[in-house]
Amino acid sequence: MISNPILSGFRADPSICRVGSDYYIAVSTFEWYPGVEIHHSTDLVNWRLVVRPLNRAALLDMRGNPDSCGIWAPCLSYADGKFWLVYTDVKRLDGDFKDAHNYITACETIDGDWCDPWYINSSGFDPSLFHDDDGRKWFVNMQWNHRGAGTGVNPAHDSFDGILLQEWSPEAGLTGPITNIYAGTDRGLTEAPHLFKRGGYYYLTTAEGGTGYEHAVTLSRSRDISGPYEDHPDKHVITTKHAPDHPIQRTGHGQMVETPEGEVYHTFLMGRPMTGLDGTGQYCPMGRETGIEKCVWRDGWLYLEHGDQTPRVRVPAPKGITTTPNALQAIRHDFADGTLPPEFQWLRTPDPERLFRVEPGAVILMGRESWGSWFEQSLLARRQEHHTYIADTQVEFDPDTYQQAAGLLTYYNRGKFHGLTLTYEGGKRALRVVSCAGDWSDGALSWMPDIIPVADRPVEMRVDVDHAAQQFLWRQGGDWQPIGAPLDASIISDEGGRGEHASFTGAFVGMHCMDTSGRASEATFTRFNYIPGGAT
Structure with missing residues (x-):
């Protein structure tokens, strides 16, 4: 079948x-x-x-x-x-x-x-x-x-x-x-x-x-x-x-x-x-x-x-076809071969060398314009293909201003996204969760109140998505820790936010880096895993 x-x-x-x-x-x-x-x-x-x-x-x-x-x-x-x-x-x-x-x-x-x-x-x-x-x-x-x-x-x-x-x-x-x-x-x-x-x-x-x-x-x-x-x-x-x-x-x-x-x-x-x-x-x-x-x-x-x-x-499959659909598989990448996995895409530009480069064992994103940009946005992402999944990554980033941020993003378009960001707050590297709940023209950026200072070493980030609910987590060794309250994942959909108008694509999850100071600070990601619910 x-x-x-x-x-x-x-x-x-x-x-x-x-x-x-x-x-x-x-x-x-x-x-x-x-x-x-x-x-x-x-x-x-x-x-x-x-x-x-x-x-x-x-x-x-x-x-x-x-x-x-x-x-x-x-x-x-x-x-x-x-x-x-x-x-x-x-x-x-x-x-x-x-x-x-x-x-x-x-x-x-x-x-x-x-x-x-x-x-x-x-x-x-x-x-x-x-x-x-x-x-x-x-x-x-x-x-x-x-x-x-x-x-x-x-x-x-x-x-x-x-x-x-x-x-x-x-x-x-x-x-x-x-x-x-x-x-x-x-x-x-x-x-x-x-x-x-x-x-x-x-x-x-x-x-x-x-x-x-x-x-x-x-x-x-x-x-x-x-x-x-x-x-x-x-x-x-x-x-x-x-x-x-x-x-x-x-x-x-x-x-x-x-x-x-x-x-x-x-x-x-x-x-x-x-x-x-x-x-x-x-x-x-x-x-x-x-x-x-x-x-x-x-x-x-x-x-x-x-x-x-x-x-x-x-x-029914064509006559004589006896193959079965492929089983769900976890997709894990450590970028060891220095190439971009085929499921990843970026936004709009034919000049990706200004956004990222892939080296053996890492993807390096150069911070460019904001999450609302229609020109140069450093986001490498793959499609959400299942109602339930886990995605995780590890990022090394050294921001020195709140205008710099890097991390894990669930993204539909510039007006519909949730992000876990490693940024700079109160003179320290810190984690924050940001959302845009569906209408950029209303300036709907919202920040969760949790600001978590982190040590000067790589941070692991994860998002768990279960239909209309999602939760960000983080760790620097030890167990995964939730950050912020559960979020409404239905925003990241065709009908979320402003609805079907101007919403013809679909949900993505990926790695991002933003630097609105214009200094193109770099974030290093050493893995990206996508694990569907029920995957082997």
């Missing part, structure tokens, strides 16, 4: 393609660098991260991008002996405008050096590339309408102004007419177009209903690539809007793939909500993850195999 999610932790907008017996999924990374994650599998059961291809300034520079901007909804495909990757770099989120620039890059191998990009357009986001069987290539993206109510093609949400189609080639760029081929259904917010062809029909998969609990995968078809497109008899192939108690929620935005034997699967993004500390609400700390379902064809339309629009937690 396949267990959903197949990619746990913030991994949204899954675009899947198959090359021979190899499957690849590309997912969004938003403001986290390098951009786009590509995962590989041979069985659809177990997946591993193989590359983040947007790894240099020519491909991506997100300095100044607001939270939840950056890389939205990549599309991965294979044709002409190459992998093709289409992506958006979103520069603005709030307000009526979306400044969204679309690019294409290509590479002959999935983990090679991807070429400098072709700039395509900026008319909207969620672009994709379709390779027709006659050799022509077609570019599609949703069109963003900034003009307000009553001006769009779909009255359900005027800003999402239909799906645009135009021919594209590497040599000539975009050519021919721009055609608005699909306005969407009455659920609205029509985005994430992917084209495929079967039995003389062009099929258009889109996502509708927004990224929350009304999300859906919508399917339509046409004999002509330019339309008109007729909707699926059920409109939506995948949705959980009608199943609020199902453990999988927020399903939508995916792509179809066929196995070599002709079995059909469809990826989708999903959430695994938990309740808050008071036992109410719905919070997704892992953000939007990646799931998959088995499908069947009936009367020229795609349906989920089990006859319902609600995807299952456990799904």
Whole structure:
């Protein structure tokens, strides 16, 4: 069986393609660098991260991008002996405008050096590339309408102004007419177009209903690539809007793939909500993850195999596949080989040498701008992938002003985080716990009253997370000691703080160093462990 999610932790907008017996999924990374994650599998059961291809300034520079901007909804495909990757770099989120620039890059191998990009357009986001069987290539993206109510093609949400189609080639760029081929259904917010062809029909998969609990995968078809497109008899192939108690929620935005034997699967993004500390609400700390379902064809339309629009937690694997999902494992790093473990990312900048360096046995972070910066923030972090986990590290740091701080951070964005910091208070090195509870514009930094002086030697730090509760601990030899009261971990989620608005990523946990004095003080971290609840 396949267990959903197949990619746990913030991994949204899954675009899947198959090359021979190899499957690849590309997912969004938003403001986290390098951009786009590509995962590989041979069985659809177990997946591993193989590359983040947007790894240099020519491909991506997100300095100044607001939270939840950056890389939205990549599309991965294979044709002409190459992998093709289409992506958006979103520069603005709030307000009526979306400044969204679309690019294409290509590479002959999935983990090679991807070429400098072709700039395509900026008319909207969620672009994709379709390779027709006659050799022509077609570019599609949703069109963003900034003009307000009553001006769009779909009255359900005027800003999402239909799906645009135009021919594209590497040599000539975009050519021919721009055609608005699909306005969407009455659920609205029509985005994430992917084209495929079967039995003389062009099929258009889109996502509708927004990224929350009304999300859906919508399917339509046409004999002509330019339309008109007729909707699926059920409109939506995948949705959980009608199943609020199902453990999988927020399903939508995916792509179809066929196995070599002709079995059909469809990826989708999903959430695994938990309740808050008071036992109410719905919070997704892992953000939007990646799931998959088995499908069947009936009367020229795609349906989920089990006859319902609600995807299952456990799904039949392709025929002949006998592997089982990997068991939970503790992930421990001592940085002995002098390389950065692949699960770690940083924020926005293509110049990581200004933020950190890795030496045998240690990661050294250079203190840069504040936790609220959109430019240079020294944070190396990995995704939270489980509702319960322990993370711990050891830091050596010698601050001489309260403007310097280093330690362990649970982080969603610049307005939603909790941190255990080694800083300088009252003329001494000291530990303090800081939180930002969900709205930076209100200046919501809060400091726990505990200030614990520590000796002049490395400090071990730990955080225990159990669903909506988290607790920081520390030690310098001896037993672990809690510091501060338990914290509300539901803040570190899509719905925490200001809620889903401007919250498209997921929870991270990692090492940080801040120096707002501008002196770039350095903190040395000699290990980082991530231990899921129930791990071996």
